[in-house]
Amino acid sequence: MSLETLADLFHDELRDILSAEKQLVKALPKMAKKASSEQLSKAFEDHLQETERQVERVEQAFAETGKTPRAKECAAMKGLIEEASSMMKEKADADVMDAALIACAQKVEHYEIATYGTLCTWAQKLGYEKALELLKENIDEEEKADQKLTQLSGQINAAATT
Numbered sequence: 001m002s003l004e005t006l007a008d009l010f011h012d013e014l015r016d017i018l019s020a021e022k023q024l025v026k027a028l029p030k031m032a033k034k035a036s037s038e039q040l041s042k043a044f045e046d047h048l049q050e051t052e053r054q055v056e057r058v059e060q061a062f063a064e065t066g067k068t069p070r071a072k073e074c075a076a077m078k079g080l081i082e083e084a085s086s087m088m089k090e091k092a093d094a095d096v097m098d099a100a101l102i103a104c105a106q107k108v109e110h111y112e113i114a115t116y117g118t119l120c121t122w123a124q125k126l127g128y129e130k131a132l133e134l135l136k137e138n139i140d141e142e143e144k145a146d147q148k149l150t151q152l153s154g155q156i157n158a159a160a161t162t
């Protein structure tokens with residue numbers, strides 16, 4: 001597919017984030033299992049449920065493009081998850097591992113926030129009102145998830161210091 005218009009680019013980027021979210025649905029249970037802090041584990045499980053709904057919203061956001069929802073492998077998310085997987089194999093103190101899990105998760109959230117930010121800007125430009133609404137819901141959830149991780153990192157990093 002060639003990218004001739006902003007609409008083509010929007011569609012291509014939507015396929016990227018659909019792949020990213022789907023990859024995350026598979027990775028989050030492993031991160032929840034690996035976390036020692038109950039609060040951190042719960043934050044990952046809560047975000048898994050949100051991510052499942054985000055996949056649905058992204059699929060719905062395809063409607064105005066007139067094309068069927070189809071993911072295109074997001075290499076960036078694949079790389080972020082690969083880094084998290086190899087980090088999870090390290091021998092580490094429980095609190096230090098939790099601090100590392102937060103770092104991996106926040107990289108993921110920031111990647112998603114960047115992508116949704118771009119998608120919202122393009123949806124607005126293209127007059128895709130329904131897509132804009134759906135994508136805004138997702139970016140709001142990602143921002144809240146990121147803030148939750150920052151909040152948890154306060155106590156976890158303190159524990160990892162000692």
Ligand SMILES: [Fe+2]
Pocket residue numbers: 021024051054112142
């Ligand atoms: Fe997400």
